[in-house]
Amino acid sequence: MKVAFKADSPALLKIAEIGEFLAETNDLLRRNLVFSVLAAVRDGEIPLRNKAGLKVSSDALRDTKRKARLVAKQKAESRARKACLLDFRLADLRDEKRRYLASEGPVLSIAHGIRIPEYDKKIVDLTREKQLLVEWEREQRDLDKAIQLNNFNRRRYVCLSDLAGWLRDDQGFDVTIGSPDRAANLLARALAEPAQQTADQQKQLDDTPSGTLEKVAPDTTGMVAWQAVTLNNWSKIEEAHGKRPAAKNVMNWLEKFGPRDTIPKEQPNFRSLQWIDNSGNMKSVTTRRIGNTLSEWRKDGIVPT
Numbered sequence: 684m685k686v687a688f689k690a691d692s693p694a695l696l697k698i699a700e701i702g703e704f705l706a707e708t709n710d711l712l713r714r715n716l717v718f719s720v721l722a723a724v725r726d727g728e729i730p731l732r733n734k735a736g737l738k739v740s741s742d743a744l745r746d747t748k749r750k751a752r753l754v755a756k757q758k759a760e761s762r763a764r765k766a767c768l769l770d771f772r773l774a775d776l777r778d779e780k781r782r783y784l785a786s787e788g789p790v791l792s793i794a795h796g797i798r799i800p801e802y803d804k805k806i807v808d809l810t811r812e813k814q815l816l817v818e819w820e821r822e823q824r825d826l827d828k829a830i831q832l833n834n835f836n837r838r839r840y841v842c843l844s845d846l847a848g849w850l851r852d853d854q855g856f857d858v859t860i861g862s863p864d865r866a867a868n869l870l871a872r873a874l875a876e877p878a879q880q881t882a883d884q885q886k887q888l889d890d891t892p893s894g895t896l897e898k899v900a901p902d903t904t905g906m907v908a909w910q911a912v913t914l915n916n917w918s919k920i921e922e923a924h925g926k927r928p929a930a931k932n933v934m935n936w937l938e939k940f941g942p943r944d945t946i947p948k949e950q951p952n953f954r955s956l957q958w959i960d961n962s963g964n965m966k967s968v969t970t971r972r973i974g975n976t977l978s979e980w981r982k983d984g985i986v987p988t
Contacts, residue, residue, distance in 0.1 A: 685857045686712070686850055691961065692843055692860060693905035695736055698724070699837040701846070703907050706962060719854075720841065721833045729849050732840045734983075739839065748832060769813045776806055901985070908945045909958040909968055910976060912937065917986055926987065930974035 687706040696704060698720055702713030723729045731739040780802035843860070850856040903911035913920070913933055919940070924932035934956045937946045945959055955967045980986045 684855060685859070686716075688843065688847070688858075688860045689962065690860065694843050695732060695734070695840045695905075696843055696846065697838070697840055700907070701841075703960070703966065717837075718833075720846065720849075721836055723849060723853070724836050724841070725829065725832060728853060729841050729845050731836065732842055734840065736840075736842065750831070750835065769809060769816065773806065773809050773813070776802065776809065780806070907958075908960055909937065909941075909956065912941055912945050914980075914985070916940070928977075930970050930977060933973055933977065934970055 689704050689706050692704040698717060701717055701720060705713055705716070720729060724731055733739060783802070847858045847860065851858045901914045901917070903914055906914065916936075920928050920933055920936045923936055928936075937956060937958075938948075938950050947957055947959065947965075950957055952967070955969045956973070957965060957967045960966055977986070981988045
């Protein structure tokens, strides 16, 4: 089995966006890879990292698990009403059985050939129903905890070299990153990126006429195509939609004015934006995802707040 990452994949990958950096067009692999990575992160097989590339501390991991447990507990408490209702029904049924046995009901029933109520069977059935409910609730609580933990971890990062090693050693994949000649030494490239970015930025400053430094092109390293187009045209988007454009404003601008080799003119779904990656594959991004990206950019100072 083989899996290939694009040659321009960044050294750090956000877990939610891992599929966008696969060279394969296999959508099934793209979808399942994210879930498998999340499971490996939960089991400690792949270390989580922050934006700086440092491993997330054990205290931060414990705090995330605690938050996930609290959310799962709150959901479990909201579902506990049904179990309480079963307890009330069992108590009422036992009281009814005691009152019936203390009365003349059994004697009269036998004398007149009337069937005696099957209280014991009803109590056993209700008890079994409650046990099944408790077991289901325990499983559901564990599932809720895993879901919440996944939601927290989707926003975090893994190192491409860690991911490639896990795919190769644990999953048995033959992993490549771009063409062999371009990806012979990913670690060296990752270490050289900061210095190269600094040199490129200095060259831009040297080549920029005096008084126009504010027009230097933004750094789009590691961004996918629609993100790079958005950032490169941010001033135009602000001119059209104000100083703090919303996700829908950005999507509308890209649909109308985005480069057609990246943003097709035909957009079949008004809730998402179709775009073309560097390999020519058609992809889509939702309005919600665009909004999350804008929030992260504002938080990181990439665009004005």
